[in-house]
Amino acid sequence: MTSTSHKPLDLLIVGAGPAGLSAAIVGARYGLHVLVLDEFPEPGGRMLGQFHEENGGWWVGKREAERLVAECKALGVDICCSLSVYGITRTDRHWIVRTTQGSKSAVNVLIATGAAEIPCPCPGWTLPGVMSIGAAQVMTNVHYVKPGERGLIIGANMLALAIARELAVSGVVLIGIVLPSPGPLAGADASPRQQLKRLLGLASLAPSTLLRIGGKLANSLGLAGVALRLLPRKGLNIWGVPLQLRTAAVSINGEQQVESVTLANLTHDGKMITGSEREVKVDFVALAGGLYPLAELAAVAGCPFDFAVELGGHIPLHDEQMRTPLEGLYVAGNITGIESAQVAMAQGRLAALSICGEMNRLGEYPDKLLQDGLADVRQVRASALIQFQPGISLAREQIYQKFRAFQETRV
Numbered sequence: 001m002t003s004t005s006h007k008p009l010d011l012l013i014v015g016a017g018p019a020g021l022s023a024a025i026v027g028a029r030y031g032l033h034v035l036v037l038d039e040f041p042e043p044g045g046r047m048l049g050q051f052h053e054e055n056g057g058w059w060v061g062k063r064e065a066e067r068l069v070a071e072c073k074a075l076g077v078d079i080c081c082s083l084s085v086y087g088i089t090r091t092d093r094h095w096i097v098r099t100t101q102g103s104k105s106a107v108n109v110l111i112a113t114g115a116a117e118i119p120c121p122c123p124g125w126t127l128p129g130v131m132s133i134g135a136a137q138v139m140t141n142v143h144y145v146k147p148g149e150r151g152l153i154i155g156a157n158m159l160a161l162a163i164a165r166e167l168a169v170s171g172v173v174l175i176g177i178v179l180p181s182p183g184p185l186a187g188a189d190a191s192p193r194q195q196l197k198r199l200l201g202l203a204s205l206a207p208s209t210l211l212r213i214g215g216k217l218a219n220s221l222g223l224a225g226v227a228l229r230l231l232p233r234k235g236l237n238i239w240g241v242p243l244q245l246r247t248a249a250v251s252i253n254g255e256q257q258v259e260s261v262t263l264a265n266l267t268h269d270g271k272m273i274t275g276s277e278r279e280v281k282v283d284f285v286a287l288a289g290g291l292y293p294l295a296e297l298a299a300v301a302g303c304p305f306d307f308a309v310e311l312g313g314h315i316p317l318h319d320e321q322m323r324t325p326l327e328g329l330y331v332a333g334n335i336t337g338i339e340s341a342q343v344a345m346a347q348g349r350l351a352a353l354s355i356c357g358e359m360n361r362l363g364e365y366p367d368k369l370l371q372d373g374l375a376d377v378r379q380v381r382a383s384a385l386i387q388f389q390p391g392i393s394l395a396r397e398q399i400y401q402k403f404r405a406f407q408e409t410r411v
C-alpha cells in the first residue's frame with residue numbers, strides 16, 4: 001500500500017464481497033480508477049461459502065466470486081487482501097482511508113463490509129467443537145473440512161436452515177435444529193410461538209417447496225398457536241434435518257470437547273418443561289444467533305444511523321441510490337440490511353452508477369442508467385432465492401424517507 005501523498009483514487013471500496021466486487025466492475029467500466037480492500041486472504045466475501053439449490057440446479061457462490069474477480073482483473077481493478085480498514089476521515093476535498101498497511105486517499109469511498117453473526121451464548125459454549133453457524137459453513141464449504149460427524153444447530157432462523165442444507169449435502173449428520181434455552185439473552189428466539197410466526201412469515205418467501213407448503217398450510221389454519229399444537233414433537237423434516245421448535249438446548253456437555261447436549265421440551269410460550277431433560281450424543285454444535293450489519297466503519301466516518309429490525313439492526317442512513325448524507329460516502333450490500341448475495345451485487349452495481357453519475361461519467365443518458373440500476377435492485381430483491389426477514393422492502397422505504405427528512409433539516 002502506498003501513502004496518501006499520491007493523487008486520490010476515484011473510488012476506494014472496503015470489502016471484496018459480492019457488493020464490493022460488483023461495484024468495482026461497474027466503476028471500472030465507466031473509467032474510474034478503483035481499488036478494493038479486504039481483510040480476508042482472498043476476495044469473494046461470504047459468497048465463498050454459499051451454495052443453494054435453484055430451479056433444480058445449484059447456485060455456487062465460489063464460482064460466482066471467481067467470475068467477478070476475473071472481470072475485475074480484466075478491467076484493471078486493483079484488489080488488495082489481508083489488510084483491515086480501521087479508519088475513514090474526511091479532509092476538505094476527499095477521504096483518507098486508514099488500513100493496517102498504510103493509508104490511501106480517495107474522492108469516493110464505498111463501504112461494503114457485509115454482516116456479522118450475533119453471538120448466542122449457552123452453558124458449555126466455550127468447549128472445543130462449539131462454533132458459530134457461519135464458522136461451520138466456512139469449514140465445510142471454503143476449507144472442505146467437516147466440523148464433526150454428528151452435530152446440532154441451536155437457533156432456528158433462515159441462516160440456520162440454509163446452512164443446515166449445505167452441511168447435510170456435505171455428509172454431516174445433523175440430529176436437529178433446536179431453540180436456545182429461555183432467558184433474557186435468547187428473548188423471542190426461545191419462544192416456539194414467536195419462532196413459528198417468524199418462520200411462517202418467511203415460509204412464503206423461502207426457496208424450499210416444503211417450507212412454502214408448510215407456510216400455506218399453517219396460514220390457512222389461522223393463528224400460529226393452532227399450527228404449533230400440530231407440530232410433531234420430534235420436529236418437522238426440513239431438507240432431511242428435524243426442525244424442533246418445541247425443544248431447547250439446556251447445555252452443551254463434555255470434558256475436553258463437545259460430547260453431548262442436554263435437550264428439554266418447551267411449552268408453547270417457551271417455558272422449559274421440568275423432567276423432560278435428556279442427553280443426546282453429538283461431537284459438534286453450531287450456534288445460529290442471526291446476522292447484523294457490520295457498520296462500524298460508517299459510524300467512524302461520521303454517518304448518521306437508523307434502526308430497523310427487518311434489516312438486522314443499526315443501519316447507516318442512506319437513500320435508494322446508496323448515497324449516505326456524507327459527500328462521497330456510499331454503502332452497499334449487507335451493511336444496509338441483511339439480504340442475499342444477489343441483492344448485494346445489484347446494490348453494488350447501483351452504488352457504482354451513483355458514483356459515476358456524480359462524477360459525470362455516465363455519458364448521454366445518466367438518468368436512464370440510474371433508473372435501470374434502481375429497477376435492477378427492486379427486481380432482484382423481489383425474486384431473491386433467500387430472504388432473511390419479512391418486511392424488507394417496507395423497512396427500506398422507511399429508511400429512504402428518513403434520509404430525505406434528514407437532508408431537509410440540513411438545507
Ligand SMILES: Cc1cc2nc3c(=O)[nH]c(=O)nc-3n(C[C@H](O)[C@H](O)[C@H](O)COP(=O)(O)OP(=O)(O)OC[C@H]3O[C@@H](n4cnc5c(N)ncnc54)[C@H](O)[C@@H]3O)c2cc1C
Binds near residue numbers: 332
Ligand atoms: C456467516 C454468514 C453466513 C452467510 N451465509 C449466507 C448464505 O448461506 N446464503 C446467503 O444468501 N447469504 C448468506 N449470508 C449473507 C451474506 O452476507 C450475503 O449473502 C452477501 O455475501 C453479502 O454481501 P456483501 O458484499 O454485503 O458482504 P460480504 O460478502 O460479507 O463481504 C464483505 C467483505 O468485507 C470484508 N471486510 C469487512 N470489514 C472489513 C474491514 N474493516 N476491512 C477490510 N475488509 C473488511 C470482509 O472480509 C468481507 O470479505 C451470510 C452472512 C454471514 C455473515
